[in-house]
Amino acid sequence: MALQRILAVDDEPFNLEIIEEILEDLDFEVKTAISGQECLEIVEAFDPQVILLDVSMPQMSGYEVCKTIKSNPDLQHIIVMFVSARGSVEERMEGYSVGAEDYIVKPFGHSELKAKLLHLGQMLLEKDILEQQVEDATTTAFSAMATSSxxxxxxxxxxxxxxxxxxxxxxxxxxxxxxxxxxxxxxxxxxxxxxxxxxxxxxxxxxxxxxxxxxxxxxxxxxxxxxxxxxxxxxxxxxxxxxxxxxxxxxxxxxxxxxxxxxxxxxxxxxxxxNQLLSQQSELNGAIKTIHSKFTGLLSMLNNNRSQNEAIFKRLQELFESRIPTMGLDEDQEVFIFRHIDEAIQSSVAREEAISQVKEAFSEIENDLCLLTNKDGTP
The missing domain is CATH 3.30.450.40 (GAF domain)
Incomplete structure (x- = not known):
């Protein structure tokens, strides 16, 4: 915020008139007080941005007024410039120790006071900018912490x-x-x-x-x-x-x-x-068990047929071997009969090989189905 309000405090009315005259063309709102006590009485209501404060005043010096203002959290933001006829290093250090921001020595020229006030106005602007930046940075930091959490x-x-x-x-x-x-x-x-x-x-x-x-x-x-x-x-x-x-x-x-x-x-x-895949797998497992049961039944039937065929051919072979020599057949006839018996036996052996191939095919189908369910070869 630009500098707008100034409070001038001096126990000499003439000095206050001079200050008002210097500042009248700077478009400032200026109030005056003739004592430290009066300054403290009006400072809160007026809320000046800068106080031009005389050091040497009866009853309450400028140092005491400044110390009182700076100890109040609601007022300590106000810039205090001491106005004094004495400007020794010791006095300036005293002003600094009680919280003043600037010091001007009487008598001062118009341009000197104006320059100092314009400088203080720039300080106020930069202070406002800095405070806004701090506020923005704080807000950003808290937002970042919240977002991180x-x-x-x-x-x-x-x-x-x-x-x-x-x-x-x-x-x-x-x-x-x-x-x-x-x-x-x-x-x-x-x-x-x-x-x-x-x-x-x-x-x-x-x-x-x-x-x-x-x-x-x-x-x-x-x-x-x-x-x-x-x-x-x-x-x-x-x-x-x-x-x-x-x-x-x-x-x-x-x-x-x-x-x-x-x-x-x-x-x-x-x-x-x-869940859907597990349900499908369960259904597939059931289908595999059913297929395995049917394959087992078919293989059992084929094995039974094979055993029965083997027994029949064995009995038939034993019968022919015992009876043909007594039937009075010539050699060509015996050869004819034995040849046909051998052909029948060879045909039976071929069927046995086909049964083995069927069993191997069944086994491969079962293994392929088990692989689909990520299981071993036993359903």
Whole structure:
């Protein structure tokens, strides 16, 4: 703020007239006081930016007045310039020790006083700028600390949520994360055709449930008064107490909420996908067991047929070997019969090899199915 108000204090009215005359063309508001006591009586109401303070005054010296002003937290911001007929180093040091910012020695010229006041005015401007910078820096620092703390909460949530594999547990974790931001919420999760509801207070009210149903397909973000509704495909979150009185915090928290809900939506999709895969795997395991049972039955039947065929051919061979020599056949006839018996036996052996190939094929199919379920070769 530019220099506007000056209080001149001197027990000599003539000196005050001179000061007023010097300052009349500088567009300052000037008040005067003829004693230290009068100065203290009007200083709070007038709130001068600069006091031109005579050092040598009866009853209460300028040093005492300055000390009183600087000891008052409401007044210590006022700049004090001592006006004295004596300007020794000791006196200047005394003025500095009680808190004065400047010192001018009587008699002084018009230009000297004006130059000093203009310099003090520049000091006020720079002081205001510095105070604003400090305030801005402080605000930024506190905002950065708040944001850092909030980001810490978000990082913790992201790290923990990946291990959650239950829908209700996921909802509780989301409620807990938002509670760390001082937020109360309602949640709807749309899972396998069902609408599951959770709330910080334990239960969603009927109107909130209706609100979820009406708005979940009407856009990503809805804000009304101190409430905000965030929608994703499987998840909707209604925040009940946004910090509307602080626009910066409100915007920051809104961004945090959108990110947190997005992460929760992804984990919910992961849980549902995993549950679906587990269900499919269970169905596949059942199918593998059924196939294994059927394969086992078929192989058992083939083994029985093989054993029966072996027994039949063995009996037939023994019968022919014992009876043909007694049947009075010539050699060509015996050769003919034995050749056909050998061909039948060879054909049976070929069928045995085919059965072995079928068994190997069955075994390979079972192994391939087991690999699909990440299991070993035993169903």
């Amino acid at each position: 909030e980001m810490g909460q978000i990082v913790n949530f992201v790290e923990q949520v990946g291990a959650i594999q239950d829908v209700s547990e996921l909802a509780d974790a989301l409620i807990g994360c938002l509670a760390n931001f001082g937020l109360s919420c309602n949640i709807e999760m749309r899972v396998e055709g069902e609408r599951l509801h959770f709330a910080s207070t334990g239960m969603c009210s009927p109107i909130v449930v209706e609100l979820f149903e009406i708005l979940h397909s009407k856009g990503r973000l809805h804000e009304f008064t101190s409430r905000i509704l965030v929608n994703y495909e499987l998840l909707s979150v209604l925040i009940l107490n946004m910090p509307s009185e602080d626009p910066d915090k409100h915007g920051r928290i809104r961004d945090h909420i959108c990110f947190i809900v997005s992460v929760t939506e992804q984990q919910l999709m992961s849980i549902l996908t995993k």
